[in-house]
Amino acid sequence: MGVTGVTNKNVEPQNYKGNNLDKNAFLKILTVQLKNQDPQNAKDNTEYIAQMAQFSALEQSQNLNQTMEKLLAVQTSSAEQLQYVMLSLQRQLTSQNMTEATSLIGKKVEILLEKDNSITEQVKGVKVIDGDVFVITDNGKYSINNVIGVGEFSSDR
Structure with missing residues (x-):
């Protein structure tokens, strides 16, 4: 049994916080796996299909997260605008009541x-x-x- 040498020396390590890998990192890993596999001992297609399903789930999860962040930003903005309008109306009502009372x-x-x-x-x-x-x-x-x-x-x- 012989040892095969490393054929791709230009792969730079990526620093990721915790276990969070984005879809680009996932695709890089998959590409490196495909490049470096032994043609005589190719991996089973079901493993790649499973990895692609994981990738798809990861991408959908990230898209959902981005949508939720946008929704939160819109809600926060709407709440701030509503608060401003309510404060303005309260001041107008107080002013009107003050005029009436005087x-x-x-x-x-x-x-x-x-x-x-x-x-x-x-x-x-x-x-x-x-x-x-x-x-x-x-x-x-x-x-x-x-x-x-x-x-x-x-x-x-």
């Missing part, structure tokens, strides 16, 4: 406290707290959303 300064307003319980107060000022607009009276602060009337009111609703 027009109430000096006026008497009816404020809903509970389902069937309301009070009449004179608005002394307006304040924004954590993005919510409040009217200020002598007896406290109330959300602009609880103001149900403006003007003089009788005790019966």
Whole structure:
């Protein structure tokens, strides 16, 4: 039994992180195997078919991974845009509520406290707290959303 010499000295080693081989590395390995096989002792075709199936699975997996990365990028971008729009709308609503509330300064307003319980107060000022607009009276602060009337009111609703 004789030892055959190495016929391809120009093959440069590739450094790959972990066990991750890309499709180009896989094809290089397959090509080197085909070049260096002994013609008198050729490998079985089923082994090459199995390797090609592995290559196909690898390529599909990489394509799926790339598609998932693109989808994630689109979702992230969409979420950021939605967040910007929501913040802008919230600011506009706060500004609109503030304008409405400032027009109430000096006026008497009816404020809903509970389902069937309301009070009449004179608005002394307006304040924004954590993005919510409040009217200020002598007896406290109330959300602009609880103001149900403006003007003089009788005790019966």
